[in-house]
Amino acid sequence: xxxxxxxxxxxxxxxxxxxxxxxxxxxxxxxxxxxxxxxxxxxxxxxxxxxxxxxxxxxxxxxxxxxxxxxxxxxxxxxxxxxxxxxxxxxxxxxxxxxxxxxxxxxxxxxxxxxxxxxxxxxxxxxxxxxxxxxxxxxxxxxxxxxxxxxxxxxxxxxxxxxxxxxxxxxxxxxxxxxxxxxxxxxxxxxxxxxxxxxxxxxxxxxxxxx
Amino acid sequence: xxxxxxxxxxxxxxxxxxxxxxxxxxxxxxxxxxxxxxxxxxxxxxxxxxxxxxxxxxxxxxxxxxxxxxxxxxxxxxxxxxxxxxxxxxxxxxxxxxxxxxxxxxxxxxxxxxxxxxxxxxxxxxxxxxxxxxxxxxxxxxxxxxxxxxxxxxxxxxxxxxxxxxxxxxxxxxxxxxxxxxxxxxxxxxxxxxxxxxxxxxxxxxxxxxxxxxxxxxxxxxxxxxxxxxxxxxxxxxxxxxxxxxxxxxxxxxxxxxxxxxxxxxxxxxxxxxxxxxxxxxxxxxxxxxxxxxxxxxxxxxxxxxxxx
Numbered sequence: 249x250x251x252x253x254x255x256x257x258x259x260x261x262x263x264x265x266x267x268x269x270x271x272x273x274x275x276x277x278x279x280x281x282x283x284x285x286x287x288x289x290x291x292x293x294x295x296x297x298x299x300x301x302x303x304x305x306x307x308x309x310x311x312x313x314x315x316x317x318x319x320x321x322x323x324x325x326x327x328x329x330x331x332x333x334x335x336x337x338x339x340x341x342x343x344x345x346x347x348x349x350x351x352x353x354x355x356x357x358x359x360x361x362x363x364x365x366x367x368x369x370x371x372x373x374x375x376x377x378x379x380x381x382x383x384x385x386x387x388x389x390x391x392x393x394x395x396x397x398x399x400x401x402x403x404x405x406x407x408x409x410x411x412x413x414x415x416x417x418x419x420x421x422x423x424x425x426x427x428x429x430x431x432x433x434x435x436x437x438x439x440x441x442x443x444x445x446x447x448x449x450x451x452x453x454x455x456x457x458x459x
Numbered sequence: 460x461x462x463x464x465x466x467x468x469x470x471x472x473x474x475x476x477x478x479x480x481x482x483x484x485x486x487x488x489x490x491x492x493x494x495x496x497x498x499x500x501x502x503x504x505x506x507x508x509x510x511x512x513x514x515x516x517x518x519x520x521x522x523x524x525x526x527x528x529x530x531x532x533x534x535x536x537x538x539x540x541x542x543x544x545x546x547x548x549x550x551x552x553x554x555x556x557x558x559x560x561x562x563x564x565x566x567x568x569x570x571x572x573x574x575x576x577x578x579x580x581x582x583x584x585x586x587x588x589x590x591x592x593x594x595x596x597x598x599x600x601x602x603x604x605x606x607x608x609x610x611x612x613x614x615x616x617x618x619x620x621x622x623x624x625x626x627x628x629x630x631x632x633x634x635x636x637x638x639x640x641x642x643x644x645x646x647x648x649x650x651x652x653x654x655x656x657x658x659x660x661x662x663x664x665x666x667x668x669x670x671x672x673x674x675x676x677x678x679x680x681x682x683x684x685x686x687x688x689x690x691x692x693x694x695x696x697x698x699x700x701x702x703x704x705x706x707x708x709x710x711x712x713x714x715x716x717x718x719x720x721x722x723x724x725x726x727x728x729x730x731x732x733x734x735x736x737x738x739x740x741x742x743x744x745x746x747x748x749x750x751x752x753x754x755x756x757x758x759x760x761x762x763x764x765x766x767x768x
Binding site: 396397398399400401402403404405406407408409410413414415423424427431436439440441442443444445448 | 546550571578589590591592593594597598609627630634635638639641642643646697698
């Protein structure tokens with residue numbers, strides 16, 4: 249899931265200030281789960297922004313143009329009148345709504361990461377979409393997203409009692425976790441494996457995926 | 460030895476002769492002059508075979524370490540260990556700096572990760588980590604032993620440099636740290652210098668565990684110039700804690716009002732603590748030597764090392 253965090257209202261207020269007619273789009277998928285762009289949040293936002301809001305819509309997946317087309321169709325009149333669209337979703341949703349409507353789009357959230365959900369309000373960064381998955385070698389724990397240095401041959405010297413120097417030792421050292429997991433699975437040979445430098449082209453040149 | 464390459468540096472030559480070696484440490488700071496570094500280098504020259512020159516330690520933006528590494532060799536005649544962190548350079552910049560170091564006659568590089576930028580003095584900076592320290596050792600192997608960069612592109616001229624890595628005997632848990640060294644050593648490591656240790660048992664365990672990798676180890680010690688430094692070290696250096704008794708003795712010295720007497724007291728505490736520590740390492744372990752991080756505290760070297768060695 250794409251994990252988002254609502255921007256502070258003051259920031260949204262400043263962003264919407266130049267516009268007199270705002271349309272709000274919510275997200276029925278990830279941002280509903282994150283409670284950053286579900287129905288209750290869209291309603292609350294409309295109330296807070298007051299009379300300048302000329303309409304709202306929930307889109308099941310605003311990151312999918314096909315679903316934008318379907319879910320925004322009944323709102324065409326209001327959307328056309330709007331000076332700007334406040335999109336309460338991840339950055340992908342914001343861009344897709346912008347591409348689809350051609351309107352000025354405003355992000356209501358900051359997109360944090362592709363995350364694992366423990367429960368609502370407990371989300372963990374688990375994937376950086378690096379384009380070169382090695383989870384089969386690292387005990388199912390991703391060093392790219394979970395190690396502060398994203399190193400492939402850890403741990404570095406910055407772990408203390410299995411905690412990372414980055415963030416005042418409040419976060420687990422991913423490489424100690426990888427070690428523990430592989431040891432438990434009796435696969436320390438994988439821990440000992442030297443991983444050569446990454447080919448960053450796999451990420452840089454992957455700006456689209458078309459088949 | 461860890462790698463099969465020749466000893467290019469005096470440091471490695473001395474180690475290969477079986478001598479118990481000492482290395483020192485120099486720290487260029489946010490300065491545009493090198494007077495202080497050169498004074499320190501001159502002061503430590505009689506005692507050490509080489510001096511490490513730190514590279515933006517604790518992610519502080521200081522003077523580039525290559526320039527003082529070169530100037531100390533040229534002006535003082537003291538060999539240097541050019542420390543290079545992978546935090547601040549991608550693989551292109553690493554190659555560039557190694558080529559430049561080679562031209563300047565640098566004979567040792569310590570390949571290290573570097574503390575994360577969030578710990579430093581420009582906390583919002585991006586950390587590079589295009590390569591990690593193991594991959595940098597691999598790059599150095601390619602450059603030194605095969606004469607190419609990572610892409611296999613030929614380097615015109617030789618890179619005659621010995622490669623060191625860091626080890627942390629204080630690591631807890633220790634096993635992944637040891638295995639990491641075991642992963643890195645065969646890539647082309649000539650020597651290991653350790654993070655500061657204060658505990659002899661921890662030191663011995665680390666040496667015992669790393670013996671199988673056949674890589675000479677220099678144990679890091681950090682004589683404490685003042686209580687302030689001891690306290691800072693205890694609080695802010697990842698994974699290092701100053702023993703409570705030592706910290707208490709240092710605190711007691713701090714109370715001495717006479718500046719000169721206070722200095723003497725600090726020196727006495729350090730000698731009392733580190734002298735038996737060094738002797739024990741030298742006599743009872745296979746450590747190749749000691750890396751003395753007495754930054755701006757060179758006056759301790761004579762009384763400490765004379766008595767010990």
